[in-house]
Amino acid sequence: MRILIIGFISFLIWSAVSTYYYVCKIKDFCIDHETIQVDTISTKPAFVSDSLTTPGFQKMAEIPGVLTVNFAFDKYDFTPDSSTDNYFDKSKAYIEQNSEVNLSITGYTDAIGSEKYNQALGYRRAQTMKNYFERKGMPAAKITIESKGEKEPVDDNSTDKGRANNRRTVITINK
Numbered sequence: 001m002r003i004l005i006i007g008f009i010s011f012l013i014w015s016a017v018s019t020y021y022y023v024c025k026i027k028d029f030c031i032d033h034e035t036i037q038v039d040t041i042s043t044k045p046a047f048v049s050d051s052l053t054t055p056g057f058q059k060m061a062e063i064p065g066v067l068t069v070n071f072a073f074d075k076y077d078f079t080p081d082s083s084t085d086n087y088f089d090k091s092k093a094y095i096e097q098n099s100e101v102n103l104s105i106t107g108y109t110d111a112i113g114s115e116k117y118n119q120a121l122g123y124r125r126a127q128t129m130k131n132y133f134e135r136k137g138m139p140a141a142k143i144t145i146e147s148k149g150e151k152e153p154v155d156d157n158s159t160d161k162g163r164a165n166n167r168r169t170v171i172t173i174n175k
Helices: 002-026 082-097 115-136 160-166
Strands: 067-070 102-108 143-149 168-174
Touching: 067 082, 082 102, 082 115, 082 168, 102 115, 115 143, 115 168
Parallel strands: 102 143
Antiparallel strands: 067 168, 102 168
């Protein structure tokens, strides 16, 4: 009986020592309490700059929505405003980060006039917007334009307000 008790106690001691050695020395899971003496305390903040503004990190540009620019009757001239400038900034940043996307500009007209004339007028409206984006710095190869003319109206062509809503260009990002 004595041999069994001595053997059991020896087994427990061996188990405890080998477990400690494996856990603390081999796997390094034990916390060693070390005293570190600090000579001076720095008054500088621990984080000097935000990690999103450091050169290694670049904030992803958000995809701009759809910009609709309306035109006067039988006109294709355009005066930029803050919304078009803002859209340009967002779309240029997004296109620079995503080389596979393009800016798509589609010109539309109301139903007054011949279909052939309206198709050409819609194209001139889209071309005007393309010229604006190119002047601001958008690469021409990243811009596609087309004309739908009087097709695909967004409003009723039998009212003045409806026709005014149909005289437009729609600018989007195509993937």
